[in-house]
Each structure stands twice: as C-alpha cells, then as structure tokens.
Amino acid sequence: MKAGKVFLVGAGPGDIGLITVKGLEAIKQAEVILYDRLANPKLLDFAVDDCELIYCGKLPDRHILRQENINDLLVEKALAGKTVVRLKGGDPGVFGRVGEEAAALVQYEIPFEIVPGISSGIAAPLYAGIPVTHREYAESFAVVTAHDKSKEGKPLLDWEGLARSVDTIAFYMGVGNLPFICENLLRYGKPSTTPVILIQWGTFGRQKTLQGTLADISAKVLEEKFSNPAIILVGEVIALREKISWFEKKLLYGRQILLARTSAGPSELARELMDQGADVIEFPKWKKVKLPINLAKVTSYEKIFFASPENVAEFFTTVIESGMDIRKIRADFYGASIKSIKALKERGVIAKLSEEMPESGDLLIVGDDSTLKKEYRNADILITSKKELDFKFVPIFKRMLEEADIDTVVFPSSGSVEPFVEGLRECGISAEELLTNVQVVSMGNQTIDAVMDFGLRSIGMPKKATKEALVEFLAAKQVEDV
Structure with a gap:
C-alpha cells in the first residue's frame, strides 16, 4: 500500500482566526488528526465528519500519550495510506518537538510537510x-x-x-x-x-x-x-x-459562553460573540447523515418549499447527481428564511418567502422540520438528511468544560433547549447542575418559556432576536452570581 502523507501543523496560540490558511486546508482534508491540549479544539470543527480524532494532550504532571507513542501513531496511520495532521499549539518548531516527529517519518520514507504557526511567545x-x-x-x-x-x-x-x-x-x-x-x-x-x-x-x-x-x-x-x-x-x-x-477592551472580553446549537453548519452567532472577545463553546456538536432521495414525483409539484439553506444544497446536489434536467421541475420555489432565498438565488432560482406562498397547489416541503408538516397539512415532505449527535466530540466537549469557567449560556431559539438538555444527559451532565450560578440568556419569549419548561431559569432576553442585540445585552449585563 502506498504511504499517506503527514502534515505537521502549527495551530497558533488559541484564537482560531490565527491559524494559517495552509494549516486550515490541511485540517479540512485530514483523515486522522492527532491534536495537543493547547491546540484550540474548535479547529476540529473544520474536519470532515468521518475524520479520526486522537488526543495527545500533555499536562505538567501527566501525559496522555508519550512522544514515542505519538511518533509511532504518525507512522502507523501514514503507512495505512491516511492523510494525517499532527496539530500542535503555537508553532511546531518552537518547543514543539517537531524535529523528533519529522525524523520518525523520514526513517520510514513517509512524505510530510511542516506548516508553521504563530508562536504564543x-x-x-x-x-x-x-x-x-x-x-x-x-x-x-x-x-x-x-x-x-x-x-x-x-x-x-x-x-x-x-x-x-x-x-x-x-x-x-x-x-x-x-x-x-x-x-x-x-x-x-x-x-x-x-x-x-x-x-x-x-x-x-x-x-x-x-x-x-x-x-x-x-x-x-x-x-x-x-x-x-x-x-x-x-x-x-x-x-x-x-x-x-x-x-481587553472588546465588549465581551472575559465572557465564557456556552452556546446551544441546533444546526450542523458554522454559526454566525458564535462568530460574532468571538469577534467581540468572548470564549465560545458550542454544544451539541451535530453531524448530518445524508438520506437517499426519491425524485420520481418532484416534477409534479406546483410549489417547492425549502426549510433551510442546507436543504437547498442537498436537494440540488441530488438533482445533479441523478442526471435530471432541472427544466423539468416547473414548480415555484419558496424559502423559510432570507438565507434559504439567498441559497436558491445562488443556484440561479428566483424564490419568495413562505408568507407569499399561495394556499392552492400541490406542495413539496424539502426539509425535516415536523412543525412545517403541522402548518402545511396537505404537503408532502422530502427529507434530505437527518441530524445526529456526533459522539466523538463528547470527550472533547468535556475537556473544554474542564478548562473553562462558563459564566453564560445562550439559547438562540426554543428548539435549541431540548437538544441541549438531552445532549448533556448523553454526556452524563445535569443541565441544572451545570447552569447553577450561570447566566442563562434566551432569544425571545418562546425560548424563555422552553427554558422554564425544563426547570431552568433565564435572566432575560435581548430587545431583538439578533446577534447585534445579543452582544448589546451581554455587554450591559455584568457577569455576577445568579
């Protein structure tokens, strides 16, 4: 078997925006990632769903994996034909022992690259x-x-x-x-x-x-x-x-926020909170599992409604892969949000928001939101994928909690509460215990109701359900005992 390739990558000092473009591209193509304690675990979000993640963290008083074991793993995975990333905090050449790892790869004639990183010093x-x-x-x-x-x-x-x-x-x-x-x-x-x-x-x-x-x-x-x-x-x-x-002058500097997530894709809300100086841990970590899609009846509908931008991408990918002529689909297109409308426009399709959709006509909903089925009782639903908790991130999440001091939890929607509580239970963590002396912020009245339904207490909500209003609310609310 032809050997794979190893990338010895500097992850930078912590802020994920400080990783190099080349380092990020290596993470995105990796089949195996061996990562250190000081490499920000949020960088692992950029890895493909089936990437194998191996923790090599070291503490002053104990080693999870000794350097010799790490060297052996790099060789073993590469000889199995894998693309391997060794992700190291800071720069791999500054007290990162990259020379020892590279020497082990040279011994077995394994191709490798060293990708510099920004040093913490x-x-x-x-x-x-x-x-x-x-x-x-x-x-x-x-x-x-x-x-x-x-x-x-x-x-x-x-x-x-x-x-x-x-x-x-x-x-x-x-x-x-x-x-x-x-x-x-x-x-x-x-x-x-x-x-x-x-x-x-x-x-x-x-x-x-x-x-x-x-x-x-x-x-x-x-x-x-x-x-x-x-x-x-x-x-x-x-x-x-x-x-x-x-x-230290950023609005949310020092805030350590746990953000409840409902989607598998990147979060603009998390990005905004981090840009304002906060540490953000996102939970649960979801992965999408694609489902087979039957397009036999798709040309018979008069209206096609897309529940999310992800559903747009999955639908059109299936249409293209099936070899179907898109011109055979004569339905009018609608989206649940501006983001869905934008995703359709990028595909060359002019669409309207659901509020403008007429009541008459056969309707196909592309998505998996059961609430839509209740609202549009006579519609058919085409489920493009299902969302699952990504259990390989559970130990990563637990380590992140251990090293952080969470002071704020944000629920961006009512639908984010139950998956968050259930996800914590899967991790063996009680939501009630975790949120003791933590400020719980809810985005909207329905979200506050959902939080209370689970026996949790919210300190309030921003004036609007927007990321800008949330930042303003958090900046005005001092971190204090709840």
Whole structure:
C-alpha cells in the first residue's frame, strides 16, 4: 500500500482566526488528526465528519500519550495510506518537538510537510498590548524554555547572556520555575525593577494577565494562584501595555459562553460573540447523515418549499447527481428564511418567502422540520438528511468544560433547549447542575418559556432576536452570581 502523507501543523496560540490558511486546508482534508491540549479544539470543527480524532494532550504532571507513542501513531496511520495532521499549539518548531516527529517519518520514507504557526511567545504579548520589540524599548528578543528534561526541570541557560544582552525574554510554560527564573536574572544583572508580566491562555477570551517586577512577581503568582498555560514576558517594553492594550477592551472580553446549537453548519452567532472577545463553546456538536432521495414525483409539484439553506444544497446536489434536467421541475420555489432565498438565488432560482406562498397547489416541503408538516397539512415532505449527535466530540466537549469557567449560556431559539438538555444527559451532565450560578440568556419569549419548561431559569432576553442585540445585552449585563 502506498504511504499517506503527514502534515505537521502549527495551530497558533488559541484564537482560531490565527491559524494559517495552509494549516486550515490541511485540517479540512485530514483523515486522522492527532491534536495537543493547547491546540484550540474548535479547529476540529473544520474536519470532515468521518475524520479520526486522537488526543495527545500533555499536562505538567501527566501525559496522555508519550512522544514515542505519538511518533509511532504518525507512522502507523501514514503507512495505512491516511492523510494525517499532527496539530500542535503555537508553532511546531518552537518547543514543539517537531524535529523528533519529522525524523520518525523520514526513517520510514513517509512524505510530510511542516506548516508553521504563530508562536504564543509573540501572539500572547500582542493580545496583551505588548509588542516584543520596539525602537525605544527593545531591539532584541529571545524565546526560552522555562523547564528542561532534567530531574528538577530547571533549565541550564546562559543566564548572564540573557540578563545582559537580551531586551525582551519570553519564557514558555514556566510558572513553576518562576522564582528560579527571577533569581538568576537578578543574579546576573537585571534590575529588580524590570517589568514582568504573565499572560495565561493568551489570545483566548479567558486570557488573564498578572503584572509585577522581578522583585515581586513570584509572590504575586502565589497570592493569585496563577498557573500554566502561561507565557512569562520580561522586559521594559511591557510599559507600552498601558497605551496600546486593545484585546481587553472588546465588549465581551472575559465572557465564557456556552452556546446551544441546533444546526450542523458554522454559526454566525458564535462568530460574532468571538469577534467581540468572548470564549465560545458550542454544544451539541451535530453531524448530518445524508438520506437517499426519491425524485420520481418532484416534477409534479406546483410549489417547492425549502426549510433551510442546507436543504437547498442537498436537494440540488441530488438533482445533479441523478442526471435530471432541472427544466423539468416547473414548480415555484419558496424559502423559510432570507438565507434559504439567498441559497436558491445562488443556484440561479428566483424564490419568495413562505408568507407569499399561495394556499392552492400541490406542495413539496424539502426539509425535516415536523412543525412545517403541522402548518402545511396537505404537503408532502422530502427529507434530505437527518441530524445526529456526533459522539466523538463528547470527550472533547468535556475537556473544554474542564478548562473553562462558563459564566453564560445562550439559547438562540426554543428548539435549541431540548437538544441541549438531552445532549448533556448523553454526556452524563445535569443541565441544572451545570447552569447553577450561570447566566442563562434566551432569544425571545418562546425560548424563555422552553427554558422554564425544563426547570431552568433565564435572566432575560435581548430587545431583538439578533446577534447585534445579543452582544448589546451581554455587554450591559455584568457577569455576577445568579
């Protein structure tokens, strides 16, 4: 069997918008993805439904998979003819052990590519308002490992060179060794007043910072119980933070939102919330399973109504694959929403909204919404696909919950409540327990009623059921105990 190919991809520091175009394309074509703890799990949403996902996460006190096992898996999957992505947080060449993985692939003559990513040591400071170089403050910059593979884990570095010759130093994953770092920089000449900042979960909405000096930062870390993952930045350039801090000024910065989902496609609402600085976890994760479609009677209808843009795509794909001449379909076309109308227009079909549909005439509904059948009792329904909970994302969702501190849950529609509660139950999680001391926001009166039907409590709703109104509502509502 011909060997597959491996892409060793840098996922960037956290914000999914910071992955490279080439890295994203690799994810989209992957048949197997081995991903790290610090690679944002939301990037896995771009993988195909049947992609195999393997977690290789590492914590300071334990390894899910050791590096040797990861190397073996890369080789095994590639030799089976698979397209494999190794997804690593930040840049794979900066403390990412990509050299070891590439060497293992070379040994078996497996083709591979290395796709660079944005390193956390540069990105996290920028999201905290700090460029690592500046003509007036810093003309040199170094990235340094804050621990090594020795028994004590304390790195053997040229401390004198770092202290005397480098203006800005970024230490990776070194919170546990911070006193050791400060002690050595002070010993070799760095002033005790030198600014230090720790940036935890850099570029995520949950990003936190802790600022001090070489003299007092270690005590502050103990007091605040600050922990990894964090970048430690040392240098006078930190003074710029007061002038050019930008990320922390976003309307929803610091919000950690759990968004109830009803569709399998990308969410514009989630995108807007993230653009405004929030962390967003979407649940449940759905996948669509295509169903066989019988087009025998499709030419006999006078009206065809599409319940969603996805149904439009599925219907026309089937028509094309069947070899049917589209001109034989003489029905007038209608859509449930502006998005459905737009999807039809992109297919060269002029359609109208359902409100303009006459009562007379044989009607075919393309979709799977049972409420439509109740409204149009004499219609036939053509179901193009069915939606299923994607269970391979359940452990991913649980890990995301463990590392987040959810303060807000958003239900965008009444139909999102039951799948959310049932999906949590499938995960072994009680919705009532999860939403204790969490702000529950409902988009509309019907949604509030649905939330209350499940014994949950909503703090209210935005003025309109739009993403802009939701952002305004959340920005005005301070996160507090419920």
